[in-house]
Amino acid sequence: MRRSILFILFITAAMTTFLLLPLHARHARQRIAGNDRQHNAQLQNLHVTDLCLATEARYTRHPAMADRHAPFQEHPLALEHFPSGSLVMPNMTERNKR
Amino acid sequence: MKRSLERHLNILEFTLASLLRRRGKNLSLLAMYLLVVFILASLLFFVAALKREAAIILNDAPDMIVQRLMAGRQDLVPVRYAAEIAQIRGVAAVRPRYWGYYYDTLNGANYTIMASDDPALPPESAAIGSGVAKARNLKVGDLLPLTSYNRAPVMLEIHSIFSSSADLIAADTILMPPADFQKLFNFPNSQATDLAVSVRNPQELPTVAAKIASQYPDSRPILKREIQRTYQSIFDWRGGMTLMVLTSALLSFIIFAWDKGTGLSAEERKEIGILKSIGWETSDVLLLKFWEGIVISLTAFLLGVVLAYGHVFFLSAPLFAQALKGWSVLYPSFQLVPVVDLYQITVLFFLTVVPYTAATIIPCWRAATIDPDTAMRY
Incomplete structure (x- = not known):
């Protein structure tokens, strides 16, 4: 078979897989909506304020509850040194300006 | 129609042969291109899925949290504040929250401890996140030994373990009855960590917050x-993680698109000269280079996006999870629900495939319009 035909077949297969991704995502969301993932009553009652993304420091575990000074409050001249501190930052809101 | 199709197939055939002649160079180019698309697409999928999770989880967040500040730091809130805040017009309910952190000296992990008044949780028992269960090798019915703040042992029976699908909420969480929480931290009876306030009309939230701040100058709503x-x-794209990955991936892409766009190698110029001298039109040469750009960029784009989908949603994004883990001993498994944002994928396509194809064609157009003899003499 000609190389050009082989290439077109390859690109068609890759394109079909690519176009199937949104359908797979939709199907996965519908499947998960049926289980108890979002409806675990015990967890829902907690009314959590933060996602568990990084647990190494208090201000990266609960950035919504922290302020911008939190990383520097461990002791005088404390430096922010946790790696996730550079990725997960508290938001600059009205409360941070207080 | 058939003749035009045949022409394209022939030129594509020639393009593939030409690319295979410089196999080493073109395969390394494809690998580099694929890596850039893979990183960018992984980031888009990861961020879109986390945004969706955050929106769902934080939908249950309290309308307002009231903290208390003492000497510039967060401090415990007197429980009496709850009753007084409940008197403010528009406030539906105020619930004191009891939570804190526990450093486990056995494995160096930090746990989030929360008091739960769920009647299903009996005294001296705990519901734990799957991360805690994994870190301490626990199963339902086992005993979790903790040390209280006055050095007394606190033994809690594992009542339930949250499934790993709830890791983004509670991988590091230990829920226990309020009495056990008080015993563990020697927590003062008349104080809470903070207050969760519900307001009847969400439009009134700023007004209620202002009233609380004015009534309690030491509070932070x-x-x-x-x-x-x-x-x-x-x-957000300006967030630390996104900006770091986006900048490095885009810079690498700009470097090699720039390299491609700034000129042709002597060999490529010679090839164009020969093609023109044997009768190829300028349009044929441009079509050849167009197909060359398409073969590399479309292959890299499609494979990069499909591999990124697998990386984020089937393998739980190990590349990004490593960055977020940092020094954490305990971390969630990022079992994310797949989300494909077609708008972002389209932007990625126009950011990668189009500039690269243009960068391939423009120098060729300059080489293809000069005299074949001059082109061959480079």
Whole structure:
């Protein structure tokens, strides 16, 4: 078979897989909506304020509850040194300006 | 129609042969291109899925959290504040929250401890996140030994373990009855960590917050929309993680697109000269280079996006999870629900495939319009 035909077949297969991704995502969301993932009553009652993304420091575990000074409050001249501190930052809101 | 198709197939055939002649160079180019698309697409999928999770989880967040500040730091809130805040017009309910952190000296992990008044949780028992269960090798019915703040042992029976699908909420969480929480931290009876306030009309939230701040100058109200905004900004393109990955991937892409766009190698110029001298039109040469750009960029784009989907949603994004883990001993498994944002994928296509194809064609157009003899003499 000609190389050009082989290439077109390859690109068609890759394109079909690519176009199937949104359908797979939709199907996965519908499947998960049926289980108890979002409806675990015990967890829902907690009314959590933060996602568990990084647990190494208090201000990266609960950035919504922290302020911008939190990383520097461990002791005088404390430096922010946790790696996730550079990725997960508290938001600059009205409360941070207080 | 058939003749035009045949022409394209022939030129594609020639393009593939030409690319295979310089196999080493073109395969390394394809690998580099694929890596850039893979990183960018992984980031888009990861961020879109986390944004969706954050929106769902934080939908249940309290309307407002009231903290108390003491000497510039967060301090415990007197429980009497709850009754007084409940008297403010528009406030539906005020619930004291009891939570804190526990450093486990056995494995160096930090746990989030929360008191739960769920009647299903009997005294001296705990519901734990799957991360805690994994870190301490626990199963339902086992005993979790903790040490209280006055050095007394606190033994809790594992009542339930949250499934790993709830890791983004509670991987590091230990829920226990309020009495056990009080015993563990020697927590003062008349104080709480903070207060969760519900307001009847969400429009009144800023007014209620202002009243609380004025009534208690040492308080700090945090509105639900501020909590949500924190996560939007973390996953925003200007957020630390996104900006770092985006900048490095785009810079690498610009470097090799620039290299491609700034000129042709002597060999490529010679090839164009020969093709022109044997009768190829300028349009044929441009079509050849167009197909060359398409073969490399479309292959890299399609494979990069499909591999990125697998990386984020089937393998739980190990590349990004490593960055977020940092020094954490305990971390969630990022079992994310797949989300494909077609708008972002389209932007990625126009950011990668189009500039690369243009960068391939423009120098060729300059070489193809000069005299074949001059082109061959380079």
